[in-house]
Amino acid sequence: MVQIPKKEPARRSVPTSADVARLAGVSRATVSYVLNNTSAVRISEPTRRRVHAAARELGYVPHAAARSLRAGHSRMVLMPTSETPLGPLLSQFFNELQWALSRLDYTVVQYASLGMTGEDAARAWAELRPVAVLSPDASALGPRGVEVLKRSGAKAVFTLGPQRVEGAHALLMDGRRVGEAAALHLLARGRRRIGAIVPEEPGLEIFSEPRVEGLRKALRAVRITGASLTEVPLAYDEASAARLAARWRSLGLDGVFAYNDEYAMLLLRALQDEGVAVPDETAVVGSDDLMLGRLLRPRLSTVRIELPSGRGLAELVDRVVRDPGTEPEVHDVLGADVVHRESS
CATH class of the missing domain: 1.10.260 (434 Repressor (Amino-terminal Domain))
Known part of the structure; x- marks a missing residue:
């Protein structure tokens, strides 16, 4: 057959x-x-x-590759992922930025280069021949890394964070302003023995240390007799918060800046379980102005962080790509003000 x-x-x-x-x-x-x-x-x-x-x-x-060959460069904007958890506020900001860049006909690619820093990271990014790079961690890039990217054809290199890097455009986010705003608010409410919650989770130091520095700066500036700052470590789990609340009165603190709203809500619940009255015994302030903080009782006071619009930053990237000879600029992109609610 x-x-x-x-x-x-x-x-x-x-x-x-x-x-x-x-x-x-x-x-x-x-x-x-x-x-x-x-x-x-x-x-x-x-x-x-x-x-x-x-x-x-x-x-x-x-065909993106063919288009890149004709243009002499790609339309790819590379955004290396950060080893530091960004939180809801920064995540929303980056989502808006990606949408705005796509509206300008750029293709945004997120690159997971965990563990690589400096020139090694820059070489890995440069292999994709991006027209622009937005690095969320300036400390992981360095001047040599910027040079590598530019030699490979990147027309714009931006860093986002509390530091700047030689040769790159800097979008400075000075976290000291967050701590300073919280300290001035607590001092204005008559609080003198102020605590600063310092997350024990690794990787958050890039955000927490400048905020504590801002608290210290504010206390030095006002020179109020008896004003003091105590750093208080806290892991982001209920057991750690319960242990801290159990010894809270021994710390003698009448106000606390809890790093952000998530840590503030964790601490607030533990203090209430322990019978510590908020704000009568201790005023609590967070940051980021999350919706959940408004649903608590007492409602959570918070430092509202102001970031630039994703559209504005996308237009800035496009301007530098079109005119790559522009001298690297420093843009101060973070603002902070306190939203006063019942917890303080």
Whole structure:
């Protein structure tokens, strides 16, 4: 018995820009102008709609590598992931930034380079030939890393954090302002023996240390007799908070800045369980102004952190990419003010 070989299903050819042009009734150049959002050439809106409709119907997607070769650089913005947990506020900020960059026709790629720092990290990032790099941890990059990225073709290198790096545009987030705002608020409410919750979790030092420094700075500036600061370590779990609450009265603190709202809520619940009255015995202040803090009783006072809009930062990245000769600039992007509620 002769077996008839099964017929392989015909492979569908990958649609090309020529296919889109034929279906839309335009030239390949017009397809390129429309799908690459080229602003230098004026294309009518009906033509744009026809090209986009034809591309959707055929399932055509522009080839990013080919486009990069034609342009001489990619449209990729590389965002290395941070080893430090960013929290909800910064996560929302980065989501807005990615959306705004995509609206400007950039492709945002998150790169997990955990454990790599300095020149090694920069070399790994440079292999992808990004047109711009946004590093959330300036300490992990360094001047040599910036040089490596620029030699590989990166037109814009930005760092985000409390430090700046030579050769890169710096988006400074001075966490001292958060602690300073909290201290001034507590002092204005008559609190003198102030505690600073210091997270025991590794990696948060980059945020917690500047905030404690801001608390100290405020206390030195006001020079109020009897004002003091005590650092209090706390792990982010209920058992640690319960142990701290059990010895709270022995610390003699009448006010506390609890690093952020999450640690503040953890501490507040433990203090209430221990019978420590808030704010009568101890005023509690967090930061980040999370919705959950408003639902507590007493409602949580907090330092509201102000960050730039993702759209504004995306436009800044685009400006530097278009004019890579721009001298590295320092942008102070963090503001802080206290929202006074019942816990203080």
